[in-house]
Amino acid sequence: MSKVTPISGFLEWLPAQRYAEQMVLDVIAEVFELHGFEPINTRAVEPVERLVGKGGDADKEIYAVSRLAADESDAKEAGLGLHFDLTVPFARYVLENSGKLTFPFRRYQIQPVWRGERPQAGRYREFVQADIDIVDGGELPFHYEVELPLVIADVFKRLPIGDFRIQVNNRKIPEGFYRGLGIDDITGTLRIVDKLDKIGPAKVKELLVAEGVSDENADKVLALAAISTSDSSFVEKVRALGVEHEILDEGLAQLKAVIDTAAEHAPGLLVAELKIARGLDYYTGTVYETQLVGDEAYGSICSGGRYDALASDGKKTYPGxxxxxxxxxxxxxxxxxxxxxxxxxxxxxxxxxxxxEASRDESMRVAAALRARGIPTLVSPKAAKFGKQIQFADRRGIPFVWFLGGESDGVPNADQVKDLRSGDQSDADRHTWTLPAEDAQPTLHLPG
Amino acid sequence: MSKVTPISGFLEWLPAQRYAEQMVLDVIAEVFELHGFEPINTRAVEPVERLVGKGGDADKEIYAVSRLAADESDAKEAGLGLHFDLTVPFARYVLENSGKLTFPFRRYQIQPVWRGERPQAGRYREFVQADIDIVDGGELPFHYEVELPLVIADVFKRLPIGDFRIQVNNRKIPEGFYRGLGIDDITGTLRIVDKLDKIGPAKVKELLVAEGVSDENADKVLALAAISTSDSSFVEKVRALGVEHEILDEGLAQLKAVIDTAAEHAPGLLVAELKIARGLDYYTGTVYETQLVGDEAYGSICSGGRYDALASDGKKTYPGxxxxxxxxxxxxxxxxxxxxxxxxxxxxxxxxxxxxEASRDESMRVAAALRARGIPTLVSPKAAKFGKQIQFADRRGIPFVWFLGGESDGVPNADQVKDLRSGDQSDADRHTWTLPAEDAQPTLHLPG
Structure with a gap:
C-alpha cells in the first residue's frame, strides 16, 4: 500500500472544521426553506452528452465515470460523467419530472460537484454548492429576479462572514446599449468586456477596435462598464451616454426594480455593477456575482442569473x-x-x-438520561484517574465532566458535574440538570 | 439531445420525498451527536489501489473516474475511483490525519457511495450510507462493541420504521467452536455457513462434508448456526453441544455482555443470532445485522462489526x-x-x-416579518384571483394563506390568515402571529 497523501484539489476538513461546515450548511438550508424553497438531490452522474457543451469550456473539466471491470454489456450504456454544477442536473430533473412537479417550482439543492481542472487557490476538483432556482413552464415573472438576491442576502446576514456585496447587472443593458451603438456581435463584445478586470480598459479598447468597433463606440462601451452605483442613479449615468434602444430601456427598468427593492429589504448589500456579464453563460436577464468586502480579488462566492432556455424538451421550455x-x-x-x-x-x-469498569453501566445510565433530554454525552473510554479523564474531555473541548456520586455507608451521594472552563463543581441530578443556554446550541464565531 | 430517462440504479426522490429523507438524515445525525460522535466527510474518490481488494468482490464494483479530456500529464496521476463504502475512506482518513485526531476517535459520516454492480430491488449504484465508527491506536476496549448497537437502536427508536431487530454474533464463537471441533479452515467453513439462508441446511451440510468435515462435526456446525435467543440463554445452548475452546469462551463472554447490556438499555431489540458471519469481511469480533420485522427477506438495513487491522500504516494499527x-x-x-x-x-x-402587483412589496414585507420569526413563507407568484392563490397553496400542501388587510377610507384593516384545512379565517398580526405547535415543526409519519 502506497503512502497516504492528500489528492490535490480535494479538500477534507478535520472534525471540528467539518462541524463548522455543517453548521453553515444548516443555516443555508434553513434560510432557503424560510423562503419557500423545497429540497431536492440529484444523482452524481449524468450522461456525458448532457454535460458536454453546457457553460463555457466545462467540457474540458468533466470527470468521466466507468466500471473498472467493464464488460461488453457496458458498451450499451451511455457514457456517464460526474456533474460539474447543480444547474444542468436540475434542468434535466425538471424535464424528467415535469408531470409531477408544481410550477413555478422553487428548489434548493446542496451537493458536491466535480471538475477535472487544474487546482489553484480557492478552486477545487470537488466542491460543495448550495443552489436555489425558480423555474416556470413557458413564462417566468420578472419579480423572481428581484427576489432571489434577497434570499442570498438573508443567508449571508446570518453567517459571520463579514461584509459582502452582491453585484447585479442585467444582460439586456449591454445588449441594448451595444445594439443602440450599432454593434451587432453582442456575445463577442461581452466576451471582451468580461476581461476588463484581468487586462484593464486600455487592452479591452484595443481588442474592441480590432473587432471593428469605432474608437468612439469603444469608449462608450468602456464608459458603460465603468458604471457602478449603490442606488438607482446608474440609470441617469447610462442615459448621459446618449444611447437609445428599447432593450436597453427594458434592462434599465429591470435593474432599477432589483436595486430599489433591495434598498428596502437588504439596504447596502446590492450594487448595480454594469461590467458584470457572467462570461459566456446561458443568462438572458439579471446576472449576479457576490464578493467578500476586502477580499474582492478572491472572486465571486455566489453567482447566477436569469436563463430562458436551459431546460427544454423540444416542446416546452422552462425559463428560470x-x-x-x-x-x-x-x-x-x-x-x-x-x-x-x-x-x-x-x-x-x-x-x-x-x-x-464495574460501574460503567451506571455511567451509561447517566449518559442515557442526559441524552434523553437532548444533551450530547460521551462515556469515558477508560476508568482512568479522574485527572486523566478530565484531560481527555479538555483535549476534545468537551466543557462538562460528570462524576457518579456513588454511595457512603449504603447511602447514595449526589452526582457532581464540573465545568472545565470555570473549574466550578457542584451537585447535579441526571434527570433535571440542563446545559447553560450558551452551551445548549453551539454557534459559529470568527476569532478576534 | 436524447430523451430524458432515468438511469437504472440511480434513485432520485421527488421534493416531498427528499424532504422526508432529509428529516430522516437529520434524526440520524442528531442521535449520532447525542452519543458523542463527531462529523467528518471524505472526498468521493480514492486511489483505485486503495479500493481494490477491500471487502469481498468489491473490486468488480468500483467506478473508475478519469478526466474526459485526459492528456499526458494525467498519466502521472494515480487512477482514481469512487468510494464503494465509507469504511475504506475512513481508514485512510485516520491514517492521513492520525497526528491531528484524538483517540479513541468517534466519527459519524453520512454520504453517498457508488457501486457499479447490476441494480436489483433494494440495491442501487448510488446510495447514501450513515456510518459510525470508533477507532483507537493500538488497543480498542471491548465495551465499544456493547455500546455501538445501542446507538443504532436509539436512532431507529426515533424513526417511524416499525419493529426492527439487531442480530448480533461474535466471530470468535464460530472460530473457537470450529477449532474445538478440529476444523482448521475457519474462513472456508464460515463462507459455507454464510449460505445457509440461501441454500438451506441440507446443502450446507453437503458442502461441509465435501470439504472434509465429518458428518458429526457438520451437524454440530449447523446446530451452532441454528441458535438464536433474545437473552443470554444462547450460552447454555452452545455449551450443550459439548465443544470446548478458549476462543469460544471469549466469544461467548463477549456476546453475553452485549446481549445483557442491551437487555437493560434497549430491551427486546437485540438478539444473539449465531449464524451471522458478515461474509468474507475484515471483522474479528462482534458482528451486527439489522432487519425490519416482517420484512426479513429484504435483508440487512444496518450492518457492521469489530475489525482489527483495517487501518494500518505499517507501523501503527488502529482497531475499530x-x-x-x-x-x-x-x-x-x-x-x-x-x-x-x-x-x-x-x-x-x-x-x-x-x-x-402594485402591493407585491407589501406582501414581501409580511413574508419578511414572518420569516424573521422562523416561519417558512412564500409570496404568491401572481396577483391572481384569491381562489386561484388558495388553490396554489392547497396543491402544494401549504397549510396557511395570508391576506393583506389593505385599507378602507384611509383606515388600515387587519391582515387575515386562513387555515386551508379547517377553512377558518381570522385577523392576524404579522409581527405576533405564530404557527400552531403541530405546524411549527413538521415530523415524519407513516400512513394508516
Missing part, C-alpha cells in the same frame, strides 16, 4: 433564475484562513467519568 | 468497530413502499397572497 453559493470556496476562506469555527469544537457537551 | 445504516436501502422501503412522509409535503407553512 438561479443563484449558487460556492460553499467550499467560501469556507476555504472562512474556515481555512479566517478561522471560522463553532463555539466549541465538538458536538459533545458532557463526558461522564467512569469510576471503575 | 463500526456500524453502517443503509439509508437509501431503508428509505426505498419506507418512503418508496410504505409511504413514509413528512406531516406536510413542503417546508413552507404560509403563502402570502398578492392583492395586486
Amino acid at each position: 433564475v438561479g443563484l449558487s453559493i460556492g460553499v467550499s470556496r467560501l469556507l476555504a476562506k472562512l474556515i481555512g484562513e479566517r478561522g471560522l469555527a463553532a463555539t466549541r469544537p465538538t458536538p459533545t457537551a458532557v463526558l461522564v467519568a467512569v469510576t471503575d | 468497530v463500526g456500524l453502517s445504516i443503509g439509508v437509501s436501502r431503508l428509505l426505498a422501503k419506507l418512503i418508496g413502499e410504505r409511504g413514509l412522509a413528512a406531516t406536510r409535503p413542503t417546508p413552507t407553512a404560509v403563502l402570502v397572497a398578492v392583492t395586486d
Whole structure:
C-alpha cells in the first residue's frame, strides 16, 4: 500500500472544521426553506452528452465515470460523467419530472460537484454548492429576479462572514446599449468586456477596435462598464451616454426594480455593477456575482442569473433564475484562513467519568438520561484517574465532566458535574440538570 | 439531445420525498451527536489501489473516474475511483490525519457511495450510507462493541420504521467452536455457513462434508448456526453441544455482555443470532445485522462489526468497530413502499397572497416579518384571483394563506390568515402571529 497523501484539489476538513461546515450548511438550508424553497438531490452522474457543451469550456473539466471491470454489456450504456454544477442536473430533473412537479417550482439543492481542472487557490476538483432556482413552464415573472438576491442576502446576514456585496447587472443593458451603438456581435463584445478586470480598459479598447468597433463606440462601451452605483442613479449615468434602444430601456427598468427593492429589504448589500456579464453563460436577464468586502480579488462566492432556455424538451421550455453559493470556496476562506469555527469544537457537551469498569453501566445510565433530554454525552473510554479523564474531555473541548456520586455507608451521594472552563463543581441530578443556554446550541464565531 | 430517462440504479426522490429523507438524515445525525460522535466527510474518490481488494468482490464494483479530456500529464496521476463504502475512506482518513485526531476517535459520516454492480430491488449504484465508527491506536476496549448497537437502536427508536431487530454474533464463537471441533479452515467453513439462508441446511451440510468435515462435526456446525435467543440463554445452548475452546469462551463472554447490556438499555431489540458471519469481511469480533420485522427477506438495513487491522500504516494499527445504516436501502422501503412522509409535503407553512402587483412589496414585507420569526413563507407568484392563490397553496400542501388587510377610507384593516384545512379565517398580526405547535415543526409519519 502506497503512502497516504492528500489528492490535490480535494479538500477534507478535520472534525471540528467539518462541524463548522455543517453548521453553515444548516443555516443555508434553513434560510432557503424560510423562503419557500423545497429540497431536492440529484444523482452524481449524468450522461456525458448532457454535460458536454453546457457553460463555457466545462467540457474540458468533466470527470468521466466507468466500471473498472467493464464488460461488453457496458458498451450499451451511455457514457456517464460526474456533474460539474447543480444547474444542468436540475434542468434535466425538471424535464424528467415535469408531470409531477408544481410550477413555478422553487428548489434548493446542496451537493458536491466535480471538475477535472487544474487546482489553484480557492478552486477545487470537488466542491460543495448550495443552489436555489425558480423555474416556470413557458413564462417566468420578472419579480423572481428581484427576489432571489434577497434570499442570498438573508443567508449571508446570518453567517459571520463579514461584509459582502452582491453585484447585479442585467444582460439586456449591454445588449441594448451595444445594439443602440450599432454593434451587432453582442456575445463577442461581452466576451471582451468580461476581461476588463484581468487586462484593464486600455487592452479591452484595443481588442474592441480590432473587432471593428469605432474608437468612439469603444469608449462608450468602456464608459458603460465603468458604471457602478449603490442606488438607482446608474440609470441617469447610462442615459448621459446618449444611447437609445428599447432593450436597453427594458434592462434599465429591470435593474432599477432589483436595486430599489433591495434598498428596502437588504439596504447596502446590492450594487448595480454594469461590467458584470457572467462570461459566456446561458443568462438572458439579471446576472449576479457576490464578493467578500476586502477580499474582492478572491472572486465571486455566489453567482447566477436569469436563463430562458436551459431546460427544454423540444416542446416546452422552462425559463428560470438561479443563484449558487460556492460553499467550499467560501469556507476555504472562512474556515481555512479566517478561522471560522463553532463555539466549541465538538458536538459533545458532557463526558461522564467512569469510576471503575464495574460501574460503567451506571455511567451509561447517566449518559442515557442526559441524552434523553437532548444533551450530547460521551462515556469515558477508560476508568482512568479522574485527572486523566478530565484531560481527555479538555483535549476534545468537551466543557462538562460528570462524576457518579456513588454511595457512603449504603447511602447514595449526589452526582457532581464540573465545568472545565470555570473549574466550578457542584451537585447535579441526571434527570433535571440542563446545559447553560450558551452551551445548549453551539454557534459559529470568527476569532478576534 | 436524447430523451430524458432515468438511469437504472440511480434513485432520485421527488421534493416531498427528499424532504422526508432529509428529516430522516437529520434524526440520524442528531442521535449520532447525542452519543458523542463527531462529523467528518471524505472526498468521493480514492486511489483505485486503495479500493481494490477491500471487502469481498468489491473490486468488480468500483467506478473508475478519469478526466474526459485526459492528456499526458494525467498519466502521472494515480487512477482514481469512487468510494464503494465509507469504511475504506475512513481508514485512510485516520491514517492521513492520525497526528491531528484524538483517540479513541468517534466519527459519524453520512454520504453517498457508488457501486457499479447490476441494480436489483433494494440495491442501487448510488446510495447514501450513515456510518459510525470508533477507532483507537493500538488497543480498542471491548465495551465499544456493547455500546455501538445501542446507538443504532436509539436512532431507529426515533424513526417511524416499525419493529426492527439487531442480530448480533461474535466471530470468535464460530472460530473457537470450529477449532474445538478440529476444523482448521475457519474462513472456508464460515463462507459455507454464510449460505445457509440461501441454500438451506441440507446443502450446507453437503458442502461441509465435501470439504472434509465429518458428518458429526457438520451437524454440530449447523446446530451452532441454528441458535438464536433474545437473552443470554444462547450460552447454555452452545455449551450443550459439548465443544470446548478458549476462543469460544471469549466469544461467548463477549456476546453475553452485549446481549445483557442491551437487555437493560434497549430491551427486546437485540438478539444473539449465531449464524451471522458478515461474509468474507475484515471483522474479528462482534458482528451486527439489522432487519425490519416482517420484512426479513429484504435483508440487512444496518450492518457492521469489530475489525482489527483495517487501518494500518505499517507501523501503527488502529482497531475499530463500526456500524453502517443503509439509508437509501431503508428509505426505498419506507418512503418508496410504505409511504413514509413528512406531516406536510413542503417546508413552507404560509403563502402570502398578492392583492395586486402594485402591493407585491407589501406582501414581501409580511413574508419578511414572518420569516424573521422562523416561519417558512412564500409570496404568491401572481396577483391572481384569491381562489386561484388558495388553490396554489392547497396543491402544494401549504397549510396557511395570508391576506393583506389593505385599507378602507384611509383606515388600515387587519391582515387575515386562513387555515386551508379547517377553512377558518381570522385577523392576524404579522409581527405576533405564530404557527400552531403541530405546524411549527413538521415530523415524519407513516400512513394508516
